[in-house]
Amino acid sequence: MALRLGDDAPDFKAETTEGPIDFYDWKGDSWAVLFSHPKDFTPVCTTELGYTAKLKPEFEKRNVKVIGLSVDTQENHEGWANDIEETQGIRPNFPIIADSDRKVSDLYDMIHPNASETTTVRSVFVIGADNKVKLMITYPASTGRNFDEILRVIDSLQLTAKYSVATPVNWKDGEDVIIVPAVSDEDAKTKFPKGFTTIKPYLRTTPQPNK
DSSP, X not given: XXXXXXXXXXXXXXXXXXXXXXXXXXXXXXXXXXXXXXXXXXHHHHXXXXXXXXXXXXXXXXXXXXXXXXXXXXXXHHHHHHHHHHHHSSOOOSOEEEOTTOHHHHHTTOOOTTTOSSSOOEEEEEEOTTSBEEEEEEEOTTSOOOHHHHHHHHHHHHHHHHSSEEOOTTOOTTSOEEEOTTSOHHHHHHHOTTOOEEEETTEEEEOOTTO
């Protein structure tokens, strides 16, 4: 059965490039990004893993752990890591699951038969500290993912989990946010001491609360 937003992220045990893990134990109380790759030694994936490795400090700032997945073997992963370091200037600094039995791929519905019977599509799952699925994005094999966008969404998810706000179109960390309609103007005065602007009764903006 396909996963949906708000579902518990399936737990699993797996072999990775950093040794065997139990997903929930490895994740702990952090957030996590689980992302799959169609195949080792492929060009688009090579650029993605290199860029993700460069973003490690940004993920750590947000208490996010990153883990990759491919249906190839651990031995292949190790050889591929050498290529990534050579071509992208950095070696993967996060575990990559060797999912040759497709156990994790099936749990997370990462194989789409219309695209490929045997390899995973470019799936991204953002999983909260509560182990709930917060975001799912699926890209075709030919299109590299935008990991700056994934960071942006994590900023929004973590902000809106703590405050009664939503983030508008193209929002970036530090910009004004929207007060959710369930909060009355009276309550908004208390909740948002920086004040707010009423554009329409249902559209009120306020400076980002945690800045």
